[in-house]
Amino acid sequence: MAPSTDKKIEISNLYVDYGPLSxxxxxxxxxxxxxxxxxxxxxxxxxxxLLQAINRTIEFIPGARVRGSIKIDGxxxxxxxxxxxxxxxxxxxxxxxxxxxxxIYDNVAFAPRMAGIRNxxxxxxxxxxxxxxxxxxxxxxxxxxxxxxxxxxxxxxRLTIARALSHEPEILCLDEFSIAVDPVTTMRIxxxxxxxxxxxxxxxxxxxxxxxxxxxxxxxxxxxxxLLEIDKTxxxxxxxxAHRVTYEYVTGIFG
Amino acid sequence: xxxxxxxxxxxxxxKKRTEALAKLIFFLMxxxxxxxxxxxxxxxxxxxxxxxxxxxxxENPANRMRAGGxxxxxxxxxxxxxxxxxxxxxxxxxxxxYLNEYATDNWFTRIINLAVVNxxxxxxxxxxxxxxxAFVLFAGIGRSILAASLxxxxxTLPVIIASTKEAxxxxxxxxxxxxxxxxxxxxxxxxxxxxxNSISGILTGIILQVSRAAGETAPIxxxxxxxxxxxxxxxxxxxxxxxxxxALSMHLFTISTQVxxxxxxxxxxxxxxxxxxxxxTNGLSIAFRVYLRSRKRW
Numbered sequence: 001m002a003p004s005t006d007k008k009i010e011i012s013n014l015y016v017d018y019g020p021l022s023x024x025x026x027x028x029x030x031x032x033x034x035x036x037x038x039x040x041x042x043x044x045x046x047x048x049x050l051l052q053a054i055n056r057t058i059e060f061i062p063g064a065r066v067r068g069s070i071k072i073d074g075x076x077x078x079x080x081x082x083x084x085x086x087x088x089x090x091x092x093x094x095x096x097x098x099x100x101x102x103x104i105y106d107n108v109a110f111a112p113r114m115a116g117i118r119n120x121x122x123x124x125x126x127x128x129x130x131x132x133x134x135x136x137x138x139x140x141x142x143x144x145x146x147x148x149x150x151x152x153x154x155x156x157x158r159l160t161i162a163r164a165l166s167h168e169p170e171i172l173c174l175d176e177f178s179i180a181v182d183p184v185t186t187m188r189i190x191x192x193x194x195x196x197x198x199x200x201x202x203x204x205x206x207x208x209x210x211x212x213x214x215x216x217x218x219x220x221x222x223x224x225x226x227l228l229e230i231d232k233t234x235x236x237x238x239x240x241x242a243h244r245v246t247y248e249y250v251t252g253i254f255g
Numbered sequence: 256x257x258x259x260x261x262x263x264x265x266x267x268x269x270k271k272r273t274e275a276l277a278k279l280i281f282f283l284m285x286x287x288x289x290x291x292x293x294x295x296x297x298x299x300x301x302x303x304x305x306x307x308x309x310x311x312x313x314e315n316p317a318n319r320m321r322a323g324g325x326x327x328x329x330x331x332x333x334x335x336x337x338x339x340x341x342x343x344x345x346x347x348x349x350x351x352x353y354l355n356e357y358a359t360d361n362w363f364t365r366i367i368n369l370a371v372v373n374x375x376x377x378x379x380x381x382x383x384x385x386x387x388x389a390f391v392l393f394a395g396i397g398r399s400i401l402a403a404s405l406x407x408x409x410x411t412l413p414v415i416i417a418s419t420k421e422a423x424x425x426x427x428x429x430x431x432x433x434x435x436x437x438x439x440x441x442x443x444x445x446x447x448x449x450x451x452n453s454i455s456g457i458l459t460g461i462i463l464q465v466s467r468a469a470g471e472t473a474p475i476x477x478x479x480x481x482x483x484x485x486x487x488x489x490x491x492x493x494x495x496x497x498x499x500x501x502a503l504s505m506h507l508f509t510i511s512t513q514v515x516x517x518x519x520x521x522x523x524x525x526x527x528x529x530x531x532x533x534x535x536t537n538g539l540s541i542a543f544r545v546y547l548r549s550r551k552r553w
Contacts, residue, residue: 057435062360088438098433101452101552110447111437149553160433167437 006033008171008201009054014068016049018061023049025225027068031171036193036202038216038233040209042249045222047205048094051173054203055090056083072171088115091164091200095176097156099148100163104131104140107148107159111167126166133196134162135188153180161189165196172196175205190215209250213237221246299530303523311524315486316506320514325525327486330493331500332532334400335475336468338496339407344461346408347415354416355423356445374413382410383474391478399497403479410474411464418460422453427553455547462540466533472504480505482513503529 009031016024024046031037039047052058053066056077070077072089080086088111100107108127117123127144131137136158140151148159157180164172174193178186193202193215206212212219213233220230221243229242241247248254300307314324354371358364386406396402426449434444450457472480480502486493494500507525510517 055436057432060432060435084438084440086438087436092436094432096429098429099553100430100433100448102448110434111439114434114437114439114443114447147552163433163437 007031008033008073010069010071010074011050012069014050014053014070015066016046016053016058017065019063023225024053027227029220029227029230031201031203032218033201034197034199035217036197036204036215038212038219039203039205039222040207040212040219040249041222041228042254044224046225047222048175050222051092051175051203051205054171054173055087055092056080057087057092088167089170091167091169091172093157093161093164093172093174093177095179097153097160097180099151099156099159101147101149103145104148104151104159105144108162108166111163115167127162130162130165131159133165133192134158135185135192136162154182154185157181158185158189169200171201171203173203173205176207178206178208178211186211209237209252213250221249223249296530296534299523299527303520303527306518306520306524307527312528316483316501320483320510321517321521325503325506325528326489327484327493328501328503328506328525329528330486330491331400331480331484332469332503332529334494334500335404335407335479335502336465338400338404339411339468340461340464342405343408343412343415343464347412347461348419348457350412351416351419351423352445352450355420356441356449371413371416374409375417377410379410379471380473382406383477385409386474386478397497398477398481398499399479400494400500401479401496403475403500403502406474406478407468407471410471411468414467415461415464418463419457422456422460423449425456426452452552455543459540459543459547462536462543465536469532469536470504470529472502472508475502476505476508482509503532 007030009029011027011029011031014024014027014029015022027046027050039050041047049058052061054070054072054077058064058066066078072086077086100110102110105127108130109123112123112126117126128137128141131140136155139155140146148156151159157177161174161177172193177189181189190211193204196202204212204215216233218230219233219236221228221236221241223245229236229246231241235241236246237250239247241250245254311324312329313326315327316325317323354364354367358367383406386402386409390396390402390405391398394402396405430448430452431444434448435441439447479499481499482501482505484499484501503525507522507529510525511522
């Protein structure tokens with residue numbers, strides 16, 4: 001499916017401060033339905049903060065203050081009453097894998113159960129589908145009741161991805177998912193992401209610029225809390241993006 | 256640069272000597288913890304030996320406290336401990352869950368936390384006076400098991416809150432964020448992840464308060480413990496909530512200081528029973544901790 005220009009997320013005039021520190025300044029950004037939006041940029045550029053602002057987990061950080069507007073499907077995120085419903089709509093994967101201290105099965109069945117699904121066969125079906133999507137099923141299908149926390153780092157990250165998919169999110173945010181995953185598995189997950197694109201909108205924050213190049217329809221370059229430029233991935237990775245510093249960053253001259 | 260050789264230089268020998276000395280000092284300090292404990296127990300048991308028997312546990316004090324056993328005080332202590340923990344454990348655990356899982360860092364939370372820390376440091380005699388004023392006189396309960404238990408509950412509450420908070424905080428934060436990220440509410444997160452992984456630590460903290468409640472004399476002396484009380488029968492329900500009661504710690508105090516011509520072994524026997532309760536409950540909490548480590552899930 002070709003990416004549309006139908007807006008899934010609209011961010012306008014977004015500012016985020018942590019106390020006196022400014023993390024994001026005047027971000028204006030749209031994410032289109034069924035695209036993969038790559039977000040690249042050096043450390044401290046506000047990439048992760050943006051994701052936390054979108055699913056409002058930023059509210060758990062003491063001193064964090066958000067101004068401006070984030071709309072999902074035209075609805076202002078900060079005015080949503082059912083915050084848990086909002087978070088179910090968004091799948092989140094963070095750099096370090098978090099296997100919950102539950103069995104592999106329960107890790108994936110966690111979100112559906114919390115949303116009220118009790119039917120065993122329905123849960124079985126969700127667990128198998130999500131583990132397959134996260135390229136983990138073959139490795140764990142015979143020990144599905146073992147503890148998820150005893151898996152290796154790479155396996156736990158895929159378990160985390162499976163859990164993020166288990167509540168059938170419309171938006172999937174991945175923050176440096178491949179840090180703890182070996183290159184072969186990374187490639188397998190990247191293939192999965194290309195397929196998932198037809199079902200959901202994906203935001204991919206990554207330090208591996210080549211990963212953005214391989215996957216993203218459009219790429220945004222963040223620096224020091226500002227969105228420097230956003231364009232088609234081909235343009236960002238061409239010889240002449242709008243900013244010289246973007247060119248330097250993606251080609252590795254930067255620094 | 257010189258190549259590394261393995262012959263001992265004076266500097267290496269000096270390092271070795273210092274290392275051995277440091278280790279010895281630390282070891283002796285650790286040992287000094289154990290020696291008094293072993294000596295206390297050994298001394299008590301030796302002195303109490305002639306009197307120790309099952310009958311000593313099950314008989315009531317007789318002949319104006321100069322004969323018989325410790326059944327009435329023992330039962331009284333059990334009543335006081337059980338009732339006080341029935342009050343303080345649920346309140347303490349729920350309060351700690353609120354403070355650790357829900358409360359945001361604001362002036363109100365800080366005041367509560369400050370109160371918890373300070374209450375834990377209040378001397379037991381002050382708790383006793385508070386119990387006397389609040390429960391015995393103001394609430395009109397009168398000197399009774401209930402008033403004494405409530406006083407003990409007030410005394411153990413802050414410690415239970417502190418230990419429960421610590422147990423809850425030992426569950427890593429990323430588990431919680433992972434749950435919130437998939438749309439679980441705070442309560443769902445607490446119920447499914449936080450409590451199951453901290454319950455052993457919580458119970459350990461509560462059990463440790465058993466020995467504290469059992470050992471205190473001052474708080475119950477003013478609020479419900481008496482010199483002597485004749486039990487109405489031999490059963491486990493010989494005391495009423497509004498009765499006054501005997502208690503081991505109080506009993507030990509009175510027969511050691513207030514009653515002339517008590518047989519030598521009698522106070523020691525009472526002390527052994529009290530120590531046994533303390534050591535048994537502590538042993539139980541250690542067993543819990545071992546169990547906790549064996550099934551640590553991450």
